[in-house]
Amino acid sequence: MDLKEKLVSSFMAFEDGLDLDHPVHEERSNAIKNFETKGFPTKKDEAWKYTSLKGLQKIDFSIFPKQETTLEYKDVKKYFLHEIDAYKIVFVDGVYSSYLSETTHDGVDVCLMSSAFSKPMFKQVIEVYFNKAASKDESLTSLNTAFSKEGAYIYIPKNKMPKKPIQILHLATGNEAALMLQPRNLIVAEDNAEVQIIERHQSLTGNEVFTNCVTEIFAGKDAIVDYYKVQNDAPTASLVDNTYISQKNSSVVRVHTFSLGGKLIRNNLNFYQNGERIDSTLKGVTILGDKQHVDHHTLVHHAQPNCESHQDYKGIFGDSSTGVFNGKIIVDKIAQKTDAFQQNNNILLSDKSTINSKPQLEIFADDVKCSHGCTIGQLDEEAMFYLRSRGIPKKEAKALLMYAFANNVLESVRIPELKVRINKIIADKLGVRMGFDL
Amino acid sequence: MLEIKNLHASVDDKEILKGIDLKVNAGEVHAIMGPNGSGKSTLAEVIAGQEEFEVGEGNIFLEGEDLEELSPEERAHKGVFLSFQYPVEIPGVSVTNFMKTAINESRKAQGLEDMPANEMLKKIREKSEMLEIDRKFLSRSLNEGFSGGEKKRNEIFQMAMMEPKLAILDETDSGLDIDALRIVANGVNKLRSKDNAIIVITHYQRLLEYIVPDFVHVLYNGKIVKSGTKELALELEEKGYDWLKEEAAV
Known part of the structure; x- marks a missing residue:
C-alpha cells in the first residue's frame, strides 16, 4: 500500500474517538477529500519542479x-535553547510530554x-482562527x-506579552522504524501583543522521520x-513546513x-497582508553538505496599500547538496x-552542488517599489x-x-543566545573553532 | 632576512615577473618604485604566497628558508606581512575579533597558548593609540564602509599588532591625505628595528620623505632595472620613468 492510500484509509480510524460534532470535524473531512483528490505533489507541479517526494512515499x-x-x-537538553528561561511545548513522537514542557495560562495561553x-x-x-489562514487547496x-x-497552541491577548520566549520542540525517538508526524500549530497575537517563538524538529536516531507541519500565525x-x-x-529526517501568516494593520x-541539516526540507512560507502599514520580514540562512536538499518557497501577498516586505535568503551549498529559492510576490x-x-x-562550494533561484513577481499596482536580486558565486578568492x-x-x-556572508541575516535575530547557538551550529558544521561570537 | 633569486612568476601563462633578484637585510628599508603594470603588486603578493600566480624559475628565501612550498598562512606565521593595496571588506567580523583570531592562529602555529585577554586588550589599546585610531573604529566590521585612508591605517594597525619580521607595504600611501600619511609613516617608523625589514612599494616620492629608505629599486616590465639609494627616488620624481624605459629598451 502506498503512503497516500495508507493515509486516506487511516482517516476513519484517526477520527474514531474524536468529537464528531466539533466544527473542526467538517474541516478535517473536507481536507481529507482534497488530499484524496490531489495526492502528493509531483515534479509535474510547477511548485514542486525541483523537489521530489517520491522517495519518501516508498x-x-x-x-x-x-x-x-x-x-x-x-x-x-542540547536541543533546547537552555541558556535562556523559556516556556516549552515539547512533543515526543508526536505526543505531548508534560514532563519536558513548561506551559502557562498566566495572562497568555501557551499550551496544546x-x-x-x-x-x-x-x-x-x-472557531475564529483555526484553518482560516491555511490553504484549503494545497x-x-x-x-x-x-x-x-x-x-502548539499559543494565544496572546490584546496588549499582552509572555514573560519569556516560547520554544516548540518536536522530538522523534526512533521507537518506530519510520514515523510520520503532522503537528499543527496555531499562534494568535491579538492587537498590540508581542511574542517570540523558536521552533525545532529533532530526530534522535537514524530512523526515518517525515514531518508534515502546518503553522498558522x-x-x-x-x-x-x-x-x-x-x-x-538528522540526515534521515525530512520536513515539509507549511507556515501561513495573516497580518493586520501596522503589525x-x-x-x-x-x-x-536534514535530508529534505521544504519550506512553504506564506504571508498575507490584510491591512495597511504592515511589515513582513523573511530571512533565511541555508548551509548544506552531503546530498541534502532544501527548497524555500516564499509568498508575500500585498493586498493593501502602504505595506513593506523584506526578504533576504543566503545559501551556501557544498558537496552534492541542492537548494531551491522561489520567491513569489503578489x-x-x-x-x-x-x-x-x-x-x-548563494555560494556554491563544489562543482556538484546546485541552486535554482527564481523570483516571481506579479504586480498589478502602478505605484510600487519592488526590487529583487539574486547572485550565485564562489567564495571570494581575494x-x-x-x-x-x-x-x-x-x-x-x-x-x-561564510559567517561574514550569512551575517546580515543573523544580526536581525533578537534573542542573543539564539544567535550564539546558530553560530555554534555553523562552526560545528564547518569543523572550526572561532575564538569569538559574532 | 629576505633573499629573492631569479624569480619568475606568471598568471594565465602571461609572465609578469621576469627574473627578480633582491636582497633585504634585517634593519633595512627598501623602496620599490615603478610605473603601473611593472609587476610591483605581483612581487608583493608572490612573496606573501598568493596562489593565483604560477612561480616558475627562482626562489624566495626568508631567513635562509625556501618559502616555495609554504601556504600564505604559513608564511604569515613565519613573519611575512603584506599591507594590501586594496584591503578586502569582511562584514560581520570586527577589527578586534579579526586581530584576535589572526594573532592566536599564529601563536597556535608556534605551539603557544592563546594570548591572555588582558594582554590582548593592552596591546590593542597601545597600537591603536600609536596610530591615532578611534576605539569605536575597532568594533566596526573589518574594512566595511571604511574610507580609503581608514583602510590603509587599519592595515598598519594590523602590522603593528602582528609584529612581522618582513613587512611589505603595497601602495600604503594611496588614498591617504597628508595628515593620515604622517600618522601612518610615524607608526611604520616606530615599528622599524634592527631585527625586521620593510619593503615599501610606491609610485611617489612623497611617502619616502617620511619613511626614509636605505635602498630604492625601480621595477619595470618584470625586472629590477635600476637600484640606488634614496636619491634615486628624487631623481625619479623629477624625471619620471621614461628615461628608464628607454634605458631598459637598449
Whole structure:
C-alpha cells in the first residue's frame, strides 16, 4: 500500500474517538477529500519542479504515534535553547510530554492544540482562527488539516506579552522504524501583543522521520511576532513546513529560517497582508553538505496599500547538496505604495552542488517599489588570500567568510543566545573553532 | 632576512615577473618604485604566497628558508606581512575579533597558548593609540564602509599588532591625505628595528620623505632595472620613468 492510500484509509480510524460534532470535524473531512483528490505533489507541479517526494512515499511510515517514550531532560537538553528561561511545548513522537514542557495560562495561553480543540474555553478562538489562514487547496496542508490533533497552541491577548520566549520542540525517538508526524500549530497575537517563538524538529536516531507541519500565525493590529525556525535535523529526517501568516494593520512579523541539516526540507512560507502599514520580514540562512536538499518557497501577498516586505535568503551549498529559492510576490491593484524587497545570494562550494533561484513577481499596482536580486558565486578568492595572509588557516578563513556572508541575516535575530547557538551550529558544521561570537 | 633569486612568476601563462633578484637585510628599508603594470603588486603578493600566480624559475628565501612550498598562512606565521593595496571588506567580523583570531592562529602555529585577554586588550589599546585610531573604529566590521585612508591605517594597525619580521607595504600611501600619511609613516617608523625589514612599494616620492629608505629599486616590465639609494627616488620624481624605459629598451 502506498503512503497516500495508507493515509486516506487511516482517516476513519484517526477520527474514531474524536468529537464528531466539533466544527473542526467538517474541516478535517473536507481536507481529507482534497488530499484524496490531489495526492502528493509531483515534479509535474510547477511548485514542486525541483523537489521530489517520491522517495519518501516508498517508505512504510507509521502514522499513529505510539505511547510516549520516556526521555531524560539531560539527554535532550542540547536541543533546547537552555541558556535562556523559556516556556516549552515539547512533543515526543508526536505526543505531548508534560514532563519536558513548561506551559502557562498566566495572562497568555501557551499550551496544546489537543486542549484547545477539546476545552470549551478555547472554542471561540478555534472557531475564529483555526484553518482560516491555511490553504484549503494545497494538498499537503489539507493532509495536515485532516489529521490535525496535536501541536502548539499559543494565544496572546490584546496588549499582552509572555514573560519569556516560547520554544516548540518536536522530538522523534526512533521507537518506530519510520514515523510520520503532522503537528499543527496555531499562534494568535491579538492587537498590540508581542511574542517570540523558536521552533525545532529533532530526530534522535537514524530512523526515518517525515514531518508534515502546518503553522498558522495571526498578528493583530500593531502586534509583533518573531518566529525562528531551527532546522538542523538528522540526515534521515525530512520536513515539509507549511507556515501561513495573516497580518493586520501596522503589525510586524519576522520569520527567520535556519536550514542547516536534514535530508529534505521544504519550506512553504506564506504571508498575507490584510491591512495597511504592515511589515513582513523573511530571512533565511541555508548551509548544506552531503546530498541534502532544501527548497524555500516564499509568498508575500500585498493586498493593501502602504505595506513593506523584506526578504533576504543566503545559501551556501557544498558537496552534492541542492537548494531551491522561489520567491513569489503578489501586489494587488489596490496595494499602492507597496515596498517589496527580495534578495537571494548563494555560494556554491563544489562543482556538484546546485541552486535554482527564481523570483516571481506579479504586480498589478502602478505605484510600487519592488526590487529583487539574486547572485550565485564562489567564495571570494581575494578575501581568502587576505585572511590567510594574516595567518588564518584555509579552513578557518573559509568559515570566517561564510559567517561574514550569512551575517546580515543573523544580526536581525533578537534573542542573543539564539544567535550564539546558530553560530555554534555553523562552526560545528564547518569543523572550526572561532575564538569569538559574532 | 629576505633573499629573492631569479624569480619568475606568471598568471594565465602571461609572465609578469621576469627574473627578480633582491636582497633585504634585517634593519633595512627598501623602496620599490615603478610605473603601473611593472609587476610591483605581483612581487608583493608572490612573496606573501598568493596562489593565483604560477612561480616558475627562482626562489624566495626568508631567513635562509625556501618559502616555495609554504601556504600564505604559513608564511604569515613565519613573519611575512603584506599591507594590501586594496584591503578586502569582511562584514560581520570586527577589527578586534579579526586581530584576535589572526594573532592566536599564529601563536597556535608556534605551539603557544592563546594570548591572555588582558594582554590582548593592552596591546590593542597601545597600537591603536600609536596610530591615532578611534576605539569605536575597532568594533566596526573589518574594512566595511571604511574610507580609503581608514583602510590603509587599519592595515598598519594590523602590522603593528602582528609584529612581522618582513613587512611589505603595497601602495600604503594611496588614498591617504597628508595628515593620515604622517600618522601612518610615524607608526611604520616606530615599528622599524634592527631585527625586521620593510619593503615599501610606491609610485611617489612623497611617502619616502617620511619613511626614509636605505635602498630604492625601480621595477619595470618584470625586472629590477635600476637600484640606488634614496636619491634615486628624487631623481625619479623629477624625471619620471621614461628615461628608464628607454634605458631598459637598449
